[in-house]
Amino acid sequence: MVEEPMEDAVESAFTQVPSKDHWFQYSIAPDDFDAEKVWKVIQRFRTLLGGDSWQCPFCGVFFKGHHATKATFHLSKSVGGGIKGCIGRMPTWLVESFKEAIRQKDQIKNMRKQITLKQNDHALSSIRVQASVIEEGQKRSSNSALASSSKKVQRTMHDTSRAAASTQLSVALCELVFAHGLSDAIPGSNAMKRVLKLAREAPSTYVPPDKDAVRGKYLDQNCSLRETRALKLVRDHSEIYGCSLLSDGATIHGCSLVNILAGIPISLPPVMEIVDCTDHLASGGSKDSLFLTTEMIPVAERIGSRNVYLYILDGTSNERSSGEMLEEKYPWTTLLHGSEHVLSLAVGKVCKIPEFAELVEEHGEMYSWFTHHQKPSAIFQKYAKQFNRGTGRKITIMRA
Numbered sequence: 001m002v003e004e005p006m007e008d009a010v011e012s013a014f015t016q017v018p019s020k021d022h023w024f025q026y027s028i029a030p031d032d033f034d035a036e037k038v039w040k041v042i043q044r045f046r047t048l049l050g051g052d053s054w055q056c057p058f059c060g061v062f063f064k065g066h067h068a069t070k071a072t073f074h075l076s077k078s079v080g081g082g083i084k085g086c087i088g089r090m091p092t093w094l095v096e097s098f099k100e101a102i103r104q105k106d107q108i109k110n111m112r113k114q115i116t117l118k119q120n121d122h123a124l125s126s127i128r129v130q131a132s133v134i135e136e137g138q139k140r141s142s143n144s145a146l147a148s149s150s151k152k153v154q155r156t157m158h159d160t161s162r163a164a165a166s167t168q169l170s171v172a173l174c175e176l177v178f179a180h181g182l183s184d185a186i187p188g189s190n191a192m193k194r195v196l197k198l199a200r201e202a203p204s205t206y207v208p209p210d211k212d213a214v215r216g217k218y219l220d221q222n223c224s225l226r227e228t229r230a231l232k233l234v235r236d237h238s239e240i241y242g243c244s245l246l247s248d249g250a251t252i253h254g255c256s257l258v259n260i261l262a263g264i265p266i267s268l269p270p271v272m273e274i275v276d277c278t279d280h281l282a283s284g285g286s287k288d289s290l291f292l293t294t295e296m297i298p299v300a301e302r303i304g305s306r307n308v309y310l311y312i313l314d315g316t317s318n319e320r321s322s323g324e325m326l327e328e329k330y331p332w333t334t335l336l337h338g339s340e341h342v343l344s345l346a347v348g349k350v351c352k353i354p355e356f357a358e359l360v361e362e363h364g365e366m367y368s369w370f371t372h373h374q375k376p377s378a379i380f381q382k383y384a385k386q387f388n389r390g391t392g393r394k395i396t397i398m399r400a
């Protein structure tokens with residue numbers, strides 16, 4: 001590139017520009033190239049008769065006026081700007097540079113538009129100030145001979161558009177949380193960090209999965225991934241320490257399930273299996289001991305039944321006899337019963353003694369008086385706060 005002092009370049013704008021062959025010497029933009037300065041590529045003319053004009057070095061066409069934006073559009077080979085795109089052969093990097101220059105101008109325009117929409121947003125109003133600084137900088141650099149370095153302007157513009165994009169991203173993340181009733185910890189979670197990282201690397205053609213894919217293909221994929229991880233974790237540790245299997249029935253939203261968890265020393269018990277009993281029950285079966293045992297055995301075998309030393313089961317009768325079957329099949333195991341079932345049965349019987357029953361009934365009335373009536377509830381809250389050792393924390397009535 002022909003080196004010219006900056007003052008010269010702008011003031012005597014009609015100095016000879018490099019020929020088109022000059023630009024083909026480069027495979028990428030040279031360091032001192034600046035797409036903001038379109039007149040360093042295009043030759044301008046001023047004649048007494050014809051007035052202002054310029055000639056594109058690549059297609060050779062003459063145009064009237066000295067319109068930098070129009071000239072930039074011409075060299076970017078894009079549609080718009082009130083001028084035809086260049087049909088001459090040009091280095092790709094040169095076309096892309098001018099395209100980028102147009103994109104950046106559009107970004108500033110968009111930022112200003114947003115600010116008009118959200119005048120109150122503090123973050124955006126600071127962007128507005130920055131945007132106008134940049135715009136003035138641009139005007140100066142194209143109009144005056146003493147323009148500040150346009151590289152600097154470009155950098156500031158870049159920073160500004162980045163700041164605007166960051167603010168917009170935060171707003172969008174929070175909108176996602178509010179609109180879908182998600183946890184407010186989601187934007188800062190590791191899963192979201194992963195999403196953002198991958199989004200940066202994804203191609204612009206990326207289309208996110210639709211809801212059928214989310215609850216179908218991807219849910220299955222996620223499930224099998226977690227199963228594989230959990231099994232590996234349990235197997236690795238049970239070889240050294242042994243492990244326990246915990247099982248319990250649960251009915252969630254009318255769906256009858258049996259959950260099987262593995263107890264290992266280094267983490268919370270990973271879920272090994274969730275058995276959906278619906279089909280079994282529909283075909284006339286019940287959640288009896290045989291059914292429970294046949295569901296437990298494959299899990300024990302997957303882990304390596306030799307390394308499972310302890311079975312912790314519920315206190316219900318079907319779980320009890322299922323445990324006995326397992327003990328018979330695997331004689332090295334120990335059997336434990338969850339005692340909360342037995343305990344709740346015992347407490348239930350105690351509460352049937354008339355003196356206790358009366359207490360329970362009175363408590364029930366008091367509970368419903370203070371929780372189901374607005375005025376007593378408000379009065380209760382007021383005094384509860386006062387008497388709660390001055391901590392101001394709410395206390396509630398325990399439900400009988």
Ligand SMILES: [Zn+2]
Nearest residue numbers: 056058059086
């Ligand atoms: Zn052209």
